[in-house]
Amino acid sequence: xxxxxxxxxxxxxxxxxxxxxxxxxxxxxxxxxxxxxxxxxxxxxxxxxxxxxxxxxxxxxxxxxxxxxxxxxxxxxxxxxxxxxxxxxxxxxxxxxxxxxxxxxxxxxxxxxxxxxxxxxxxxxxxxxxxxxxxxxxxxxxxxxxxxxxxxxxxxxxxxxxxxxxxxxxxxxxxxxxxxxxxxxxxxxxxxxxxxxxxxxxxxxxxxxxxxxxxxxxxxxxxxxxxxxxxxxxxxxxxxxxxxxxxxxxxx
Amino acid sequence: xxxxxxxxxxxxxxxxxxxxxxxxxxxxxxxxxxxxxxxxxxxxxxxxxxxxxxxxxxxxxxxxxxxxxxxxxxxxxxxxxxxxxxxxxxxxxxxxxxxxxxxxxxxxxxxxxxxxxxxxxxxxxxxxxxxxxxxxxxxxxxxxxxxxxxxxxxxxxxxxxxxxxxxxxxxxxxxxxxxxxxxxxxxxxxxxxxxxxxxxxxxxxxxxxxxxxxxxxxxxxxxxxxxxxxxxxxxxxxxxxxxxxxxxxxxxxxxxxxxxxxxxxxxxxxxxxxxxxxxxxxxxxxxxxxxxxxxxxxxxxxxxxxxxxxxxxxxxxxxxxxxxxxxxxxxxxxxxxxxxxxxxxxxxxxxxxxxx
Numbered sequence: 001x002x003x004x005x006x007x008x009x010x011x012x013x014x015x016x017x018x019x020x021x022x023x024x025x026x027x028x029x030x031x032x033x034x035x036x037x038x039x040x041x042x043x044x045x046x047x048x049x050x051x052x053x054x055x056x057x058x059x060x061x062x063x064x065x066x067x068x069x070x071x072x073x074x075x076x077x078x079x080x081x082x083x084x085x086x087x088x089x090x091x092x093x094x095x096x097x098x099x100x101x102x103x104x105x106x107x108x109x110x111x112x113x114x115x116x117x118x119x120x121x122x123x124x125x126x127x128x129x130x131x132x133x134x135x136x137x138x139x140x141x142x143x144x145x146x147x148x149x150x151x152x153x154x155x156x157x158x159x160x161x162x163x164x165x166x167x168x169x170x171x172x173x174x175x176x177x178x179x180x181x182x183x184x185x186x187x188x189x190x191x192x193x194x195x196x197x198x199x200x201x202x203x204x205x206x207x208x209x210x211x212x213x214x215x216x217x218x219x220x221x222x223x224x225x226x227x228x229x230x231x232x233x234x235x236x237x238x239x240x241x242x243x244x245x246x247x248x249x250x251x252x
Numbered sequence: 253x254x255x256x257x258x259x260x261x262x263x264x265x266x267x268x269x270x271x272x273x274x275x276x277x278x279x280x281x282x283x284x285x286x287x288x289x290x291x292x293x294x295x296x297x298x299x300x301x302x303x304x305x306x307x308x309x310x311x312x313x314x315x316x317x318x319x320x321x322x323x324x325x326x327x328x329x330x331x332x333x334x335x336x337x338x339x340x341x342x343x344x345x346x347x348x349x350x351x352x353x354x355x356x357x358x359x360x361x362x363x364x365x366x367x368x369x370x371x372x373x374x375x376x377x378x379x380x381x382x383x384x385x386x387x388x389x390x391x392x393x394x395x396x397x398x399x400x401x402x403x404x405x406x407x408x409x410x411x412x413x414x415x416x417x418x419x420x421x422x423x424x425x426x427x428x429x430x431x432x433x434x435x436x437x438x439x440x441x442x443x444x445x446x447x448x449x450x451x452x453x454x455x456x457x458x459x460x461x462x463x464x465x466x467x468x469x470x471x472x473x474x475x476x477x478x479x480x481x482x483x484x485x486x487x488x489x490x491x492x493x494x495x496x497x498x499x500x501x502x503x504x505x506x507x508x509x510x511x512x513x514x515x516x517x518x519x520x521x522x523x524x525x526x527x528x529x530x531x532x533x534x535x536x537x538x539x540x541x542x543x544x545x546x547x548x549x550x551x552x553x554x555x556x557x558x559x560x561x562x563x564x565x566x567x568x569x570x571x572x573x574x575x576x577x578x579x580x581x582x583x584x585x586x587x588x589x590x591x592x593x594x595x596x597x598x599x600x601x602x603x604x605x606x607x608x
Contacts, residue, residue, distance in 0.1 A: 066449035081317025089451025
């Protein structure tokens with residue numbers, strides 16, 4: 001046992017609490033990436049995270065930093081409140097698509113509009129997970145949910161909202177990227193996006209939002225493997241990955 | 253220090269700066285706009301934070317975040333805006349976060365009007381948002397008292413780790429009066445905010461600001477913990493003033509601007525040979541039931557006067573414990589009761605003028 005070499009360990013940015021997420025859900029990967037980013041940039045002790053309402057509501061127990069739990073959709077406002085009085089702290093929100101794209105769209109847009117120096121981690125799984133699989137603004141056309149039992153009909157329910165594209169149009173935003181965590185290569189890319197976003201915040205360069213394409217095997221009614229495949233085949237074509245805005249481009 | 257002549261909304265804003273308020277988050281609404289306008293200039297001059305939010309909902313959630321990070325925070329609004337803020341206020345009570353909220357009341361319901369009113373009494377004293385909670389609520393009658401209470405309100409909020417509401421009407425917000433901004437205020441024993449989640453974690457465990465308790469046993473324990481605070485407020489922190497009560501045969505119950513009009517009314521009544529007192533609640537929560545126990549035996553009737561259709565009346569009935577007959581006079585919609593109307597009502601109750 002003397003020659004045991006640690007090749008992988010859980011990030012110190014996470015606590016030892018058991019995650020409450022369903023098997024196969026990609027929230028766990030995204031938590032790991034956020035935690036690793038904060039540790040690697042040496043920001044953990046200076047960070048306040050803001051939990052939202054939805055599947056990730058309990059993540060004030062999971063991230064190993066100061067945390068505030070926000071009302072549904074209000075995380076960017078809470079983050080604004082914190083950051084303005086503690087400008088040297090790193091502040092991020094972690095929000096799902098019901099929380100950010102529906103009830104909290106105004107708070108998200110105006111945090112970007114004011115150019116708040118915060119980072120939003122936005123997890124898009126095209127459904128309300130916590131409440132049992134209702135239709136979200138991001139639910140795909142034809143996708144069946146408990147409140148669109150015949151599939152989302154654009155005639156009465158509109159077309160899915162493209163958050164990264166929309167946030168990129170806001171003059172006050174600094175960096176907006178959409179990533180996915182469906183395979184190791186993309187997990188690494190997603191990590192790079194988070195590193196970039198938190199570095200921008202550390203350097204006081206303004207508002208950053210990283211949208212994650214995520215899965216919800218339980219409410220989609222699929223195995224974890226099928227859910228990942230469904231995200232690749234259906235979500236990514238509608239929600240293309242990439243950098244949508246980067247005002248730091250060309251900067252050294 | 254000498255007195256300065258100031259408009260109510262501006263004097264209240266300056267009082268907050270004097271109290272060490274570090275951040276203001278608000279949204280425009282009449283009749284309180286001079287308050288954020290004043291702060292938009294003077295907070296920056298003092299190196300402090302001023303943010304005009306996109307809505308009242310956002311503003312109160314910014315207050316939540318800043319209070320959760322340990323800052324002294326203020327927001328102000330008027331009735332419909334306070335209604336929108338109830339979400340955040342409930343979360344702050346649940347998460348035990350201190351802040352001061354100034355409500356410059358106007359008429360309702362709905363968009364109502366922009367003239368003075370006291371029709372938020374229930375919104376202020378009955379929780380307003382969801383859940384089992386109360387705000388410590390102070391109702392000054394003069395600008396001087398408003399300034400003094402705002403300065404103290406930040407300490408009271410910190411002491412109880414609970415939001416404090418300053419309940420004034422549009423009259424106090426809009427009028428000008430001479431005020432001394434450096435009056436001494438009572439000292440409160442305040443502890444360092446070691447609970448703050450502010451991202452400054454060199455020598456401590458992480459802090460969490462939260463109102464979620466999924467285990468019913470945990471939530472019940474939390475609810476009882478909060479109740480103990482409200483009970484402490486009820487037991488030891490009622491505030492009120494009794495005016496002209498000695499040998500009074502009737503007493504007016506009124507707060508805020510209306511109690512000042514009542515002061516004029518009792519002078520007119522005195523000229524007519526009628527001794528009328530005033531019970532003036534200063535805390536709307538906790539309601540000053542002790543004041544009613546001090547009413548002398550000479551008092552045979554109570555007259556409640558409000559700029560509402562009788563929202564405080566219910567609390568007076570509770571506090572009166574069925575001892576005295578209670579009458580009510582209210583003007584609403586932004587109409588302020590005249591002293592002569594109050595006099596007329598008193599005369600009607602006691603059966604006309606006395607000529608001894």
